[in-house]
Amino acid sequence: MNRKPTLTQLTRRFTLAACATAALALSSAAFAQQKLQIAGNFPGEHPSSVAIDQVFKKEVARLTRDQLQVDVFSSMQLGGAKENIDAVRSGTLALTWVGGAFLSRIVPELEAVSLPFVFRNRETAFRVIDGPVGAAIDKKLQDRGFIALGWMELGSRNITNSRGPIKTMADLKGLKLRLQPNETHLASFRALGANPVAMDVKELYSALEQRVVDAQENPYTVISAGRYSEVQKHLSNSGHFFDFIAVVASKKAFEKLNPEQQKAVREAMTATISFQRKLAVESEAKALAELKSKMTYTEIAPSALEEMRKTTAPVIEDVKKRAGADLVNQVLAEAAKH
Secondary structure, three states: OOOOOOHHHHHHHHHHHHHHHHHHHHHHHHHHOEEEEEEEOOOOOOHHHHHHHHHHHHHHHHHOOOOEEEEEEOOOOOOOHHHHHHHHHHOOOOEEEEEHHHHOOOOHHHHHHOOOOOOOOHHHHHHHHOOHHHHHHHHHHHHOOEEEEEEEEEEEOEEEEOOOOOOOHHHHOOOEEEEOOOHHHHHHHHHOOOEEEEOOHHHHHHHHHOOOOOEEEEOHHHHHHOOHHHOOOEEEOOOOOEEEEEEEEEHHHHOOOOHHHHHHHHHHHHHHHHHHHHHHHHHHHHHHHHHHHHOEEEOOOHHHHHHHHHHHHHHHHHHHHHHOHHHHHHHHHHHHOO
């Protein structure tokens, strides 16, 4: 004899079925959701890190309806610049944002936008990198296993040191100066009479503190965020290079995303770069004001800067051999436009 289920039994069955359906839905959502890791060597308060965390992360989630999530690792949490670049190239890390100079040994064409005393201001620099020159470099990056997603502002680089005020080229003579691993940067300061040393940024603070090197050069925002004023007394407005932050994805990792996700990542990064460039302008002014309150600030006269420019001009001919004469000439022609 078949008995009809009681109300209690029906309720229990309905509840179990609903729970099973919800569990399946959650399982499917978890399966559909993907994680992207992006790592950088800049401190969390640097404009680039702020932009990645506040804009890129949120925009990717919004554009993909949370199917793609971004985990952000700033402040060298996953290693220094070199480690992050190697991980992206191998495909074990999805993305990194890094000073362009750190990529120049893999893609020497990047040296074409690292020329000494060439960019008068940020507007000129971005006109060059956002145009055909940048497109040519992007292609070279792709050939080496990277997908270029755009260029943030790192900024105009300036010298700090523990030896004394720098007013003229003579003050650079014999100065043991930490630089990024970029041959154009190194050759420029050899021409100026300094003793340049290539070093990863993760080693820099302790090297300055222990007087392994006398000096370093960075944009004001990096000098401030890196707290180099604690171990350096003097700051000068040399403005010798304008530097970019390359945002690159692993070609291997990027191609695993579906077309809609790839589009979302590109759109999110475009918005991030726009935000970062505006923030960089504000941050630079604040950083300089703060550094002036902690360090001895020395203005280098225009005549002294012009002497430095002329002295480093022959370096550009050597860059043509590594980066290609056509590309370097294109940079020079674009930079000369008003």
